[in-house]
Structure formats: structure tokens, C-alpha cells
Amino acid sequence: MADQKLPRREREKLRQRQEILSVALDLFSQKGYHNVAMHEVAAQAEFAIGTLYKFFQNKEDLYKALxxxxxxxxxxxxxxxxxxxxxxxxxxxxxxxxxxxxxxxxxxxxxxxxxxxxxxxxxxxxxxxxxxxxxxxxxxxxxxxxxxxxxxxxxxxxxxxxxxxxxxxxxxxxxxxxxxxxxxxxxxxxxxxxxxxxxxxxxxxxx
Amino acid sequence: MADQKLPRREREKLRQRQEILSVALDLFSQKGYHNVAMHEVAAQAEFAIGTLYKFFQNKEDLYKALxxxxxxxxxxxxxxxxxxxxxxxxxxxxxxxxxxxxxxxxxxxxxxxxxxxxxxxxxxxxxxxxxxxxxxxxxxxxxxxxxxxxxxxxxxxxxxxxxxxxxxxxxxxxxxxxxxxxxxxxxxxxxxxxxxxxxxxxxxxxx
DNA sequence: TTATATTATGAATTAAGTGTCAGAATATAT
DNA sequence: ATATATTCTGACACTTAATTCATAATATAA
Known part of the structure; x- marks a missing residue:
């Protein structure tokens, strides 16, 4: 991973992205894709919903990336x-x-x-x-x-x-x-x- | 099947029920459970939605029966x-x-x-x-x-x-x-x- | 034929959840 | 320290779809 080469801000972002994906994986695997609301992912990851939409166009996009x-x-x-x-x-x-x-x-x-x-x-x-x-x-x-x-x-x-x-x-x-x-x-x-x-x-x- | 023993009305009902299940199977298998609305099943089966709820308590119940x-x-x-x-x-x-x-x-x-x-x-x-x-x-x-x-x-x-x-x-x-x-x-x-x-x-x- | 009971109907209600956006917070530059 | 740019926030507008229920239609009984 070339993470180290990126400016601090970018590295930070990547970490946040990973964090969201990781929380989403946990929730999806526990309750199933359809039973998890974006609100839940946001809450669990301690971000506002709007922030999730900074990283992923929509819920499906998040799932695909995952x-x-x-x-x-x-x-x-x-x-x-x-x-x-x-x-x-x-x-x-x-x-x-x-x-x-x-x-x-x-x-x-x-x-x-x-x-x-x-x-x-x-x-x-x-x-x-x-x-x-x-x-x-x-x-x-x-x-x-x-x-x-x-x-x-x-x-x-x-x-x-x-x-x-x-x-x-x-x-x-x-x-x-x-x-x-x-x-x-x-x-x-x-x-x-x-x-x-x-x-x-x-x-x-x-x- | 003891269908023949039942009074006409009951036999009729069973046929309707089968009809609904058959339509539901087609729709669910084509589009997936979550992408089929009860309205669609009703329309395709040529019943009003309310009628479906006479036969099945709810959507999940319909699916289970199926x-x-x-x-x-x-x-x-x-x-x-x-x-x-x-x-x-x-x-x-x-x-x-x-x-x-x-x-x-x-x-x-x-x-x-x-x-x-x-x-x-x-x-x-x-x-x-x-x-x-x-x-x-x-x-x-x-x-x-x-x-x-x-x-x-x-x-x-x-x-x-x-x-x-x-x-x-x-x-x-x-x-x-x-x-x-x-x-x-x-x-x-x-x-x-x-x-x-x-x-x-x-x-x-x-x- | 009329009264009564049963069944069917679909507009209206309710619930849930996605995605937006105006403004707050924070970071960066000067 | 102030201005400017960037990012974050979450209340809310909007959509979609399940379920209900008052009413209409139909069947059965008298």
C-alpha cells in the first residue's frame, strides 16, 4: 500500500473510508443488507449520514465497494x-x-x-x-x-x-x-x- | 388431494390461493422478493390488494407458504x-x-x-x-x-x-x-x- | 324479491429509509 | 488574526411500499 506517500489529509480520508466499510461489513453481516439503514452505519461509525455520501454515491455503491x-x-x-x-x-x-x-x-x-x-x-x-x-x-x-x-x-x-x-x-x-x-x-x-x-x-x- | 370433497366455494378459494402463489413465484423469481410489491402481485393475479391479505397475513407469510x-x-x-x-x-x-x-x-x-x-x-x-x-x-x-x-x-x-x-x-x-x-x-x-x-x-x- | 351475510375492493394511512442541502465547524493560506 | 476554502452535519423533503378498513359488490337465505 502506498498509503504513506499520500498527504496527511488523504491518508486520514482513507482511514475514515476503511472505518465506514468495516462498520458496514459488521452490520450487513449481522442483519442483512436490507435491514441496515444508512443512518445506522453512520451512527455506528460516528459520522453524519451526509459524510457517508461523501465517500459513496449511495448505499449500493458502498456495498459494492465492500x-x-x-x-x-x-x-x-x-x-x-x-x-x-x-x-x-x-x-x-x-x-x-x-x-x-x-x-x-x-x-x-x-x-x-x-x-x-x-x-x-x-x-x-x-x-x-x-x-x-x-x-x-x-x-x-x-x-x-x-x-x-x-x-x-x-x-x-x-x-x-x-x-x-x-x-x-x-x-x-x-x-x-x-x-x-x-x-x-x-x-x-x-x-x-x-x-x-x-x-x-x-x-x-x-x- | 381431497379438493373434490370440499364445497364449491372452498374449492374456488383454494384455486385462487394457488393462482396468487403461482403469480408470486413468477414475479419473485424474476425480480427478487424485495423488488416485488404486493400491488404487483395483486395486479398480475387480477385481485385487489386487500384480497391478498385475506389469504396471507402479510408479504412474508406469502413467501413462506410459497x-x-x-x-x-x-x-x-x-x-x-x-x-x-x-x-x-x-x-x-x-x-x-x-x-x-x-x-x-x-x-x-x-x-x-x-x-x-x-x-x-x-x-x-x-x-x-x-x-x-x-x-x-x-x-x-x-x-x-x-x-x-x-x-x-x-x-x-x-x-x-x-x-x-x-x-x-x-x-x-x-x-x-x-x-x-x-x-x-x-x-x-x-x-x-x-x-x-x-x-x-x-x-x-x-x- | 328483499334482507342479511360474506367477500372483494382500492384509496388512504402509516412506516421506513434514502439522499439533499443550507449552514456550522474546521482547516489552510495570507 | 482574518479571510477563504474545505469538509462535516443532521433536520427534513421525498419516495416507495406494506397494510388497513370503510364501502361496494356479490352471494345466500328467507
Whole structure:
């Protein structure tokens, strides 16, 4: 971050912006986008409403900024995890572990995302949905590439299309994290990525 | 349905109720719950607003009725599919096929569900979310039982806990249907349940 | 046919929440 | 210290949409 290079005033502003986003994330994730009034965000962040409108054109704009900036960070972390090794199996392990870790570190956002992300409810015009879906597809292509290379290498059998394998793996990771989120006492956090990957690596059918 | 036993007036009422629910489903699935006004539902269904409030206490109540009744039908169909055979592998095939078929037959509801179901946005107090989650868990237990029996039978290797296998399978089915929904030209409808089940049945790793 | 009961109607009420803007507060420049 | 520019403030205007209820329409009974 080049924050330090900016004049004091600008840095101050950035901090305020972050503060607003952070408060908004908390409130949205607790009560849902539609049940949070701009007044509430303002009050909680200790600004006047008018000030929020200095930073964000409107409520939707605030929400978009929140989601997109959070997703940027998420993607960076996953990229970094994938870059750690060349080995296909290891890449998958890193991916699963990093995704889990990030979710653990960003619970409020995860909750918000689960609650609102698919939300045609107010995103239909916003186009945020499309942007996120697009990003998701692009990322899945990356994971698909790992499977593809693994298949070329003869490390993997081609039990399905690489892209479908990617989406399937990702959705099982989500499912395992969701179980943990919903009932941590019954489904402890899946520390070991093998719990998920085992399903893909080993076949279910007895020979 | 015992509709025929009811006096004419009552049957008429039931039909009206269905009509309202059907219109509401269409509108909600197209524009999202929050972007549909009761006025719109009334207009589309050719009733006065007041009439809607004869049938449903309020908007949320209407939505709940819609979702719960639709889910009832869904569950019935899946139950029926599972009851068709005793063979574990066949049961899984029937399940995957029936779920896909139902989704195909109920696209508007599927869209609505994807858009709103997780929605803490307005369900937090409604408790609908909890009810649906509960039902989901109960249903997953049923699928888990299939895996459990298969493991006991030595038809399946125990590559993971039965319950987790159930949730994983279900989430991969969802993922494959979602791909089709989002981009039917690129990801054709998965007619053959083996496309999904193959991932579970065969292992990915080369021996 | 007339009286009575039931049901449907939609204008009016109420509530909630977004976004504006004139003026207050604060910062910067001279 | 004063003038000027910038930023912050929050009361309020305005919109939107849920719900109510007095009245009209319709059905049923006598």
C-alpha cells in the first residue's frame, strides 16, 4: 500500500473510508443488507449520514465497494497459495487449506456473502452478481489447469472434465466449510485438507 | 388431494390461493422478493390488494407458504426416487437424476431459491431459514444412510464419513446444475448421473 | 324479491429509509 | 488574526411500499 506517500489529509480520508466499510461489513453481516439503514452505519461509525455520501454515491455503491475490495484480498491469497509449489497434488492441498483459513479469518464477510451474494434480490441491476460470477469462472479456470496438467502428467486419471473437477472440488470445500459454520460442535473445522481431497483422490467403489 | 370433497366455494378459494402463489413465484423469481410489491402481485393475479391479505397475513407469510409448499413437493419426489430400488448405487443414481429433473421442471423456483434462500437479508427473524436448514439436514441423513449401508455391504470403501459423503455428493450435484443454469450452451444439462457420480466412484489418483 | 351475510375492493394511512442541502465547524493560506 | 476554502452535519423533503378498513359488490337465505 502506498498509503504513506499520500498527504496527511488523504491518508486520514482513507482511514475514515476503511472505518465506514468495516462498520458496514459488521452490520450487513449481522442483519442483512436490507435491514441496515444508512443512518445506522453512520451512527455506528460516528459520522453524519451526509459524510457517508461523501465517500459513496449511495448505499449500493458502498456495498459494492465492500464486496469487491474483500474479494480482491481473497483472490490474492488464493493466488499466493497456488504459487507456493509446482506439484499438482500439493497445489490442491494449498488451495483447500488457504480457502479454509481465509474463511476462518473473515467470518463476517463469509456470512454476508452467503446471505447476499447470489442475491438477485437487489443485484439484478447492480451487475455485481455478474462481475463476481465472472471472477469465479476465471478462478475456476486456474484450478482446472491444475487438473489438466495433472492428467497430462499421468498423475491423475481423467475421471471428469478438468473444469468440472475444479467446480466440484470447490463446491465440496464450500460444503465442508458450511457444515462447520452451521454446527461447529458437530462438524469441527476441517484442518486437514485431506478430509475433502480424499473424496476426489480415492474412489468410492470397491474394485 | 381431497379438493373434490370440499364445497364449491372452498374449492374456488383454494384455486385462487394457488393462482396468487403461482403469480408470486413468477414475479419473485424474476425480480427478487424485495423488488416485488404486493400491488404487483395483486395486479398480475387480477385481485385487489386487500384480497391478498385475506389469504396471507402479510408479504412474508406469502413467501413462506410459497417456499414451504414447493419444498414439500420436492421432498416427496426425492423420497419416491429413493424408494424405487434397494441397491445403493442405483439409489444414488435415482437421486441424482430425480433432483436434476425436478430442477429442470421448476426453474423459476430454483432461481428464487438460489437468490433468496440463504437470505439472512430478511429471514433472520422469519425463521424460515432454520426450518429449511433443518429439513435439509434430515434429508442428508437419509442419503448418508445409503452410504453407510453401502460401506457395511462392502460395496463402498469408507473414503469419508457417510454424512459428509452425502453433503459432498449433494453439493456436486448442485454445482453441476448451477453450471448448466448459468451457461446452458457451454454446460449442457447433465442427463447422465454418471457425470457426477463418476467423481465419487472412481478415484482421481493414478495407482 | 328483499334482507342479511360474506367477500372483494382500492384509496388512504402509516412506516421506513434514502439522499439533499443550507449552514456550522474546521482547516489552510495570507 | 482574518479571510477563504474545505469538509462535516443532521433536520427534513421525498419516495416507495406494506397494510388497513370503510364501502361496494356479490352471494345466500328467507
Amino acid at each position: 464486496v469487491l475490495e474483500e474479494c480482491d484480498r481473497f483472490e490474492e491469497i488464493l493466488q499466493a497459495a497456488l504459487a507456493q509449489t509446482e506439484d499438482e497434488v500439493e497445489k490442491l492441498r494449498h488451495y483447500v487449506r488457504a480457502k479454509g483459513q481465509w474463511c476462518r479469518d473473515n467470518l463476517p464477510f463469509v456470512r454476508l456473502f452467503l446471505a447476499e451474494s447470489r442475491g438477485a434480490s437487489f443485484n439484478i441491476k447492480a451487475g455485481l452478481d455478474d462481475e463476481l460470477r465472472q471472477r469465479y469462472y476465471v478462478f475456476m479456470e486456474r484450478i482446472a489447469l491444475i487438473f489438466e496438467r495433472g492428467i497430462k502428467n499421468r498423475r491423475f486419471k481423467k475421471i471428469a472434465e478438468p473444469y468440472f473437477l475444479a467446480v466440484a472440488l470447490d463446491s465440496v470445500v464450500d460444503a465442508s466449510l458450511l457444515l462447520w459454520l452451521d454446527a461447529p460442535e458437530r462438524h469441527p473445522y476441517p484442518e486437514d485438507p485431506e478430509a475433502v481431497l480424499g473424496i476426489f483422490f480415492q474412489g468410492l467403489l470397491e474394485a | 417456499v414451504l409448499e414447493e419444498c414439500d413437493r420436492f421432498e416427496e419426489i426425492l423420497q419416491a426416487a429413493l424408494a424405487q430400488t434397494e441397491d445403493e448405487v442405483e439409489k444414488l443414481r435415482h437421486y441424482v437424476r430425480a433432483k436434476g429433473q425436478w430442477c429442470r421442471d421448476n426453474l423459476p423456483f430454483v432461481r428464487l431459491f438460489l437468490a433468496e434462500s440463504r437470505g439472512a437479508s430478511f429471514n433472520i427473524k422469519a425463521g424460515l431459514d432454520d426450518e429449511l436448514r433443518q429439513r435439509y439436514y434430515v434429508f442428508m441423513e437419509r442419503i448418508a444412510l445409503i452410504f453407510e449401508r453401502g460401506i457395511k455391504n462392502r460395496r463402498f470403501k469408507k473414503i469419508a464419513e457417510p454424512y459428509f459423503l452425502a453433503v459432498a455428493l449433494d453439493s456436486v450435484v448442485d454445482a453441476s446444475l448451477l453450471l448448466w443454469l448459468d451457461a446452458p450452451e457451454r454446460h449442457p444439462y447433465p442427463e447422465d448421473p454418471e457425470a457426477v457420480l463418476g467423481i465419487f466412484f472412481q478415484g482421481l489418483l493414478e495407482a
